[in-house]
Amino acid sequence: MVENQLPTKVSFWSKVKSFLFQEINVELTPYQQKVEDEINAFLHQEVTWQGIKGFLFQEIKF
Numbered sequence: 001m002v003e004n005q006l007p008t009k010v011s012f013w014s015k016v017k018s019f020l021f022q023e024i025n026v027e028l029t030p031y032q033q034k035v036e037d038e039i040n041a042f043l044h045q046e047v048t049w050q051g052i053k054g055f056l057f058q059e060i061k062f
Helices: 012-022 030-043 050-054
Strands: none
Touching: none
16 A cells, blocks of 8 residues: 555655755854845835935035
8 A cells, every 4th residue: 555655756856956956054253243244134125215315315525
């Protein structure tokens, strides 16, 4: 009865999916973690029209 529920062979697509979607664990040093946190804070900051307007129309001094 149990034999009928098992796949007969592993397909190519199953091998590809298991390789592509395997879990990868990365350990960072405290300095690397600090840099990653700063990058995430920069990328996820709130973008407002006032901020864009202030950047585009800032006074340029030579």
